[in-house]
Amino acid sequence: MGFTPRRYLGVKPPSPTLLLPFLLPVLLVGGQGDGNAAMDNVVTERMAEESHRQDSAYLLIFIMLLTLTILTIWLFKHRRFRFLHETGLAMIYGLLVGVILRFGIHVPQSTSDVVLECAVNASPATLLVNVSGRFYEYTLKGEVSRGKDHQVQDDEMLRKVTFDPEVFFNILLPPIIFHAGYSLKRRHFFRNIGSILTYAFMGTVISCFVIGSLVAFASLGSVSEDFLCIYPALKSHRLSAAVTVLAIFNELKVDVDLYALLFGESVLNDAVAIVLSSSIVAYQPTGDNSHSFEAMAVLKSFGIFLGVFSGSFALGMATGVMTALISFYFTKLRDFPLLETGLFFLMSWSTFLLAEACGMTGVVAVLFCGMTQAHYTYNNLSRDSQDRTKQLFELLNFLAENFIFSYMGLTLFSFQSHVFNPMFIIGAFLAVFLGRAANIYPLSFLLNLGRRNKIGMNFQHVMMFAGLRGAMTFALSIRDTATYARQMMFSTTLLIVFFTVWICGGGTTPMLSFMSIPVGVDSDQEHSVSN
């Protein structure tokens, strides 16, 4: 299981060996001075090569997983087998590979890890180590074990498979959201914009209060430690992009209003969660761990929310309009579809990054950028580029989505610092469920007072059911797993996502027919980006 004690410094000098065996004797014999430096260089070279080889192998695992998923999806589609969605499938494959990596393969333990017993007061982001006169730079990857009373776990391979969460956030998420915006039925989205904003903002606030007070109630004893849980909880659990369910809805061509409501709520939740978490951080330093929100604070949060939301909205629109203008004025660009497509792709991606870099929400920005691109730029493009962009984003969306889900499956076993606390998990499920219920039903009641086109009870049940969390939650909660509380959050999130994908994903089709919600509607608008 990997509970190998590491060698401690001073007891035995560590050797930098991820190396081929034949180099070992030389290392042990190795002389001093120049000769030693020479050997060091060859050693470094060898290490770099070995590390490159490993990186290739790890990436290969994921590519193979995706290939397998595609072949099985094809088989499913061919046999018209709909019980399990492709994302659930990707997850299962990931899970299997995770089990194999964890229990099946035992690579020789790397002897290159050293435990430094230095008295550092806090964990810095970068570390410089003075190795006999040379300085080496190290970057923080995260906390490894749970405390000093536990052995430090060690498995090079598993640690390497669990790679940088920034990749998810900056590379895999944007295409998914952009594609959603690009192929969205904008008419229905804007027809329901009021309800969407209500669910997104009011609903999230309600859920937060419910979850927050439940957690506070459950843990009166150790308040300060548990307060930490609310913070990531707000951040990750309130982000219900629910990509799976949406994907199924999209495929089944479910009622467009229901789709618009769910989709809009999921995406805008991001903006709300960011604001809530930042306002909580602004509170924290006052010292008292009170969970109460004062009136001023709520107003201030609302102000920040409006700022973040409208800022992201404006940014997304601006980039979209700019691309449209470039493609309109530089008409000669049409002669070079490659340049045109490249420009389109880069401008859209930069929206996300720009928003994130400015501290706004890239998800909202890239969503509206996608909508603007579809509305304006699309019509300025050459026929060739129209096809290219549509196909490119479709492919990227497909690959990114399946990658994320197979990675999730893999992570359940490959992540080394899982903290499964049964009480916390049950509590989290309960809190999320209650929070969701306190959000959907009362708000729907209120909204129905003003809506001509009422939100039926069946819609409300589906929203309740589909409101659990998907890929984005995962991406957000894996971003920082450095502390104990966050590791617990991460493990719990993972379980909730699994639950969502398998139970909710698998149960969507039966549920829709049980609730007598029409599917297969509005197929004429499907795959048209210019409606």
Next chain:
Amino acid sequence: MGFTPRRYLGVKPPSPTLLLPFLLPVLLVGGQGDGNAAMDNVVTERMAEESHRQDSAYLLIFIMLLTLTILTIWLFKHRRFRFLHETGLAMIYGLLVGVILRFGIHVPQSTSDVVLECAVNASPATLLVNVSGRFYEYTLKGEVSRGKDHQVQDDEMLRKVTFDPEVFFNILLPPIIFHAGYSLKRRHFFRNIGSILTYAFMGTVISCFVIGSLVAFASLGSVSEDFLCIYPALKSHRLSAAVTVLAIFNELKVDVDLYALLFGESVLNDAVAIVLSSSIVAYQPTGDNSHSFEAMAVLKSFGIFLGVFSGSFALGMATGVMTALISFYFTKLRDFPLLETGLFFLMSWSTFLLAEACGMTGVVAVLFCGMTQAHYTYNNLSRDSQDRTKQLFELLNFLAENFIFSYMGLTLFSFQSHVFNPMFIIGAFLAVFLGRAANIYPLSFLLNLGRRNKIGMNFQHVMMFAGLRGAMTFALSIRDTATYARQMMFSTTLLIVFFTVWICGGGTTPMLSFMSIPVGVDSDQEHSVSN
């Protein structure tokens, strides 16, 4: 310029602050135990967020660079301005941004870096640091300064912009090579296969001997230190993918035989270089720094070369054929162009990774995979997927190529450990030039004895001229910049690449007309992948 001395441990406790200013007082006041842990968590959270924001900003810089390049390329094409190739342009933009980042912007120095003065005998790949009972994992990024007599340079931003070379190798390089294979005029490649193999294998060996003996001759005094230079030299300098010149040739539709010769040689050099470097490493441990190759060693090297080359070749072919078979037997896959394209893309990429993971050369594997895919799989694909794959790889190639070149420009100023040694640079240019000359002219003479279709003197001059190094050299030499010798190599390589792109790239068109080599030929076969 960033020569800020860091705070040393023990003198002053470091604070983990990439944080917002308002959190600082709290940190300083911060209590013990739980409360402190709570603050630590908020702090970690903040750090993660700040780091995410920065990462977004750095990625944004590159996206912006690419966007700018595309717009300027369009302008150039529009005005039929051919003096500077787009890759040269990307480089110039990168250079400008590098200068701005280096000298223009002064971010507040991160106080989160700590210098640990622990007596470690060697630099391990992973470090565990015990911070008051919690273990944090750190990974090695490389050597920072030149020695103990230098101050440790510190610029968070510049260090972060110089990102992981594995990205180049595993993500950016495969599409370029695959595209080359996929759109290659296979007929001309195989017509010249004998000459290509001769140039690639014999030529590289000759060049190595010339460069090696020049370096050895120049440095009789300090043999052991300088011997290190040969090793990376072999590895990086002998890899002349010369992407720029090839791109220009491709665009000008230069004589297909010349193109095939240069292209084939460039790509196969990789295999040769890998073998040569690994056989040198196998020598090194014997202790004597003799530069002589014995007969057995040459034979053994030749055997390894054959193994690596044929292994990669077989791997590439096998993946290609497998994809072809899948697309042939699973004919129903044609109904889902998205799945088909995804499968095609993933299978092709996995070839590269598989070969690298097996210690073979991914470049050769993915090249032949591309050729096989174009020859067999392409015809099995649906019409829709044929267009999709062609356009996808065209776009990926375009983006990857320009990304690499703008990154190269940026690196000249952002890389912190440049070692510019004028003597070494002049020597390297001279050695590379002589090595190239000793390779091309005698071999061409020998080859012409057997060829019906002689390689003319003008072709030879162009091959000499175009044989300098491009993107791949760079990607290879940046893979490991941990030691002094490698840093010097890296800086020198960068200069040689710059020289290649600007002088050779800019001078190609005049040179071709001066040498009266026909351009604009065979345009009927251009962009057809099924010739």
